[in-house]
Amino acid sequence: xxxxxxxxxxxxxxxxxxxxxxxxxxxxxxxxxxxxxxxxxxxxxxxxxxxxxxxxxxxxxxxxxxxxxxxxxxxxxxxxxxxxxxxxxxxxxxxxxxxxxxxxxxxxxxxxxxxxxxxxxxxxxxxxxxxxxxxxxxxxxxxxxxxxxxxxxxxxxxxxxxxxxxxxxxxxxxxxxxxxxxxxxxxxxxxxxx
Amino acid sequence: xxxxxxxxxxxxxxxxxxxxxxxxxxxxxxxxxxxxxxxxxxxxxxxxxxxxxxxxxxxxxxxxxxxxxxxxxxxxxxxxxxxxxxxxxxxxxxxxxxxxxxxxxxxxxxxxxxxxxxxxxxxxxxxxxxxxxxxxxxxxxxxxxxxxxxxxxxxxxxxxxxxxxxxxxxxxxxxxxxxxxxxxxxxxxxxxxx
Numbered sequence: 001x002x003x004x005x006x007x008x009x010x011x012x013x014x015x016x017x018x019x020x021x022x023x024x025x026x027x028x029x030x031x032x033x034x035x036x037x038x039x040x041x042x043x044x045x046x047x048x049x050x051x052x053x054x055x056x057x058x059x060x061x062x063x064x065x066x067x068x069x070x071x072x073x074x075x076x077x078x079x080x081x082x083x084x085x086x087x088x089x090x091x092x093x094x095x096x097x098x099x100x101x102x103x104x105x106x107x108x109x110x111x112x113x114x115x116x117x118x119x120x121x122x123x124x125x126x127x128x129x130x131x132x133x134x135x136x137x138x139x140x141x142x143x144x145x146x147x148x149x150x151x152x153x154x155x156x157x158x159x160x161x162x163x164x165x166x167x168x169x170x171x172x173x174x175x176x177x178x179x180x181x182x183x184x185x186x187x188x189x190x191x192x193x194x
Numbered sequence: 195x196x197x198x199x200x201x202x203x204x205x206x207x208x209x210x211x212x213x214x215x216x217x218x219x220x221x222x223x224x225x226x227x228x229x230x231x232x233x234x235x236x237x238x239x240x241x242x243x244x245x246x247x248x249x250x251x252x253x254x255x256x257x258x259x260x261x262x263x264x265x266x267x268x269x270x271x272x273x274x275x276x277x278x279x280x281x282x283x284x285x286x287x288x289x290x291x292x293x294x295x296x297x298x299x300x301x302x303x304x305x306x307x308x309x310x311x312x313x314x315x316x317x318x319x320x321x322x323x324x325x326x327x328x329x330x331x332x333x334x335x336x337x338x339x340x341x342x343x344x345x346x347x348x349x350x351x352x353x354x355x356x357x358x359x360x361x362x363x364x365x366x367x368x369x370x371x372x373x374x375x376x377x378x379x380x381x382x383x384x385x386x387x388x
Contacts, residue, residue, distance in 0.1 A: 019264050046380065116317065117315040117318070117319060120314075120315050120318040120319070121311040121315035121318070122311070123314065123318075124311070124314040124315070124317075124318060125311060125314070147365075147366065147378070149362055149374075149378055150368075150381050151357070151380060151384045152358060152359075152360075152362045152378075153350070153355065153359065153378050153379075153381045153384065154355065154381065155357060156355065156358035156378075156382075157351065157354075157358075157382040158356060160351075160354035160355070160358065161350065161351060161354070162346065164346060164347060164350035164351075164354065165343070165346075165347065167346075168237065168343055168346045173343075174342075180343075181273045183343075184343055184346075184347050185347075187343060187344050187348065188347045188348065188350075188351040188382075
């Protein structure tokens with residue numbers, strides 16, 4: 001008798017599915033693992049898997065909506081007396097705080113993203129949404145003109161710099177990434193000050 | 195008698211083909227124009243077109259190898275007494291100097307790239323090559339450690355910031371882009387100096 005393996009299909013734990021899929025992609029290559037492979041490995045049926053994750057990209061980038069929402073929330077919570085640039089940077093860096101148990105899969109996700117053009121493309125669109133959220137905040141709170149070169153460059157520096165730092169962390173970093181990203185954004189500054 | 199239209203197929207001017215294709219993509223959408231459409235419009239046969247441009251991406255990104263080569267050349271020409279960061283920035287900015295007649299197609303290319311995920315993905319890989327060229331230069335000339343956070347952030351800030359500035363230029367800029375990119379990279383710095 002194996003009651004746990006019989007009867008109705010097991011409940012789907014979306015996070016666990018994504019975590020397993022990411023590990024399969026890392027081990028065997030993103031292009032060489034199909035949605036069917038993931039479904040089989042997790043013992044869920046194909047339709048169920050597609051309901052949770054409409055594409056393979058989503059298995060890797062599934063947390064992107066939450067990441068954007070964390071940035072939005074952080075920006076909404078900024079008190080009016082704060083310097084808008086510093087506050088935007090803080091809100092962005094705080095969005096990169098992950099629970100301890102999510103660190104390893106976050107690292108694997110970043111390695112995958114750097115290795116696949118399809119995943120990179122999704123990332124470009126994702127970062128552009130975060131950049132726009134920050135740009136809107138700078139316009140609303142900092143009194144800058146929308147679409148000005150200044151707002152564009154400052155928001156892009158934060159998001160692109162943060163991404164570069166996260167990729168570095170995924171390859172070489174130890175411990176959680178937020179403090180490293182903050183330090184890295186500071187290093188970027190020294191270039192420009194030349 | 196129409197002698198110019200008869201006889202052997204017309205000589206292929208690759209730059210003109212790319213320029214026309216980019217205009218077609220802008221007018222009708224990148225996804226809605228096929229290689230066959232481009233071949234027909236230019237009066238060249240399909241196989242010839244594919245020989246010059248193995249994919250639609252190449253019609254838009256065809257100049258990327260030359261752009262990378264311009265950066266390499268600029269870095270090779272740096273005299274030893276120069277500050278490596280300033281020299282890298284100068285070499286990068288100089289690679290963004292285009293002949294007057296190429297400005298309009300450059301602008302259209304950037305607008306297309308920003309509008310298409312597939313084209314964005316190619317751009318990520320392209321910029322990573324430029325970033326690596328700059329990082330290698332900083333290691334060789336600046337005595338920095340390869341793969342250090344500092345080199346990664348400084349090279350990424352240049353290339354990502356330059357790209358953000360070029361996209362802004364494509365939408366709002368007037369005249370040639372190089373001076374604007376230089377100014378924009380300076381603006382990025384002010385953020386970080388906070």
